[in-house]
Amino acid sequence: MKIGIVVSEYNWDITTMMLSRAQEEAKFLGVEVAKTLMVPGTFDIPLGVRKLVDIKDLDGIVALGAVIEGETDHDQIVMQNAARKIEDIMVEHGKPVALGISGPGQTRLQAMARIEKARDAVDSVVKMIKAINSI
Numbered sequence: 001m002k003i004g005i006v007v008s009e010y011n012w013d014i015t016t017m018m019l020s021r022a023q024e025e026a027k028f029l030g031v032e033v034a035k036t037l038m039v040p041g042t043f044d045i046p047l048g049v050r051k052l053v054d055i056k057d058l059d060g061i062v063a064l065g066a067v068i069e070g071e072t073d074h075d076q077i078v079m080q081n082a083a084r085k086i087e088d089i090m091v092e093h094g095k096p097v098a099l100g101i102s103g104p105g106q107t108r109l110q111a112m113a114r115i116e117k118a119r120d121a122v123d124s125v126v127k128m129i130k131a132i133n134s135i
Helices: 012-029 042-053 074-093 108-113 117-133
Strands: 002-008 032-039 060-068 097-106
Touching (some): 002 012, 002 117, 012 032, 012 060, 012 108, 032 042, 042 060, 042 074, 042 097, 060 074, 060 108, 060 117, 074 097, 097 117
Parallel strands (some): 002 032, 002 060, 060 097
């Protein structure tokens, strides 16, 4: 099984640890991370997912990012649009994509506490790949 990971560089102190946890979980599960794509921010993740979805050797994709609350509703807009577009790409192309983006409405401390959730995103995509392959 081969997966790709798209990770946001924004909030890199958090997302780099998320990427590390995701890679560790993939290794633990015997899954190869065949492609890792860095994008500027969570808003850019859907385009990265869209590009990786076309790689035939990839069975699924994990999207990683951390959307932290600011002084405006910007975090809500970024997260809602990214999640919606990622889901649209997944359904349209029939390839599993796990949403490993924490937020919105979280503080930096809450985002740090959710770093381990990146493992869950890898578990999720692996389970979905297995489910689809069993049909």
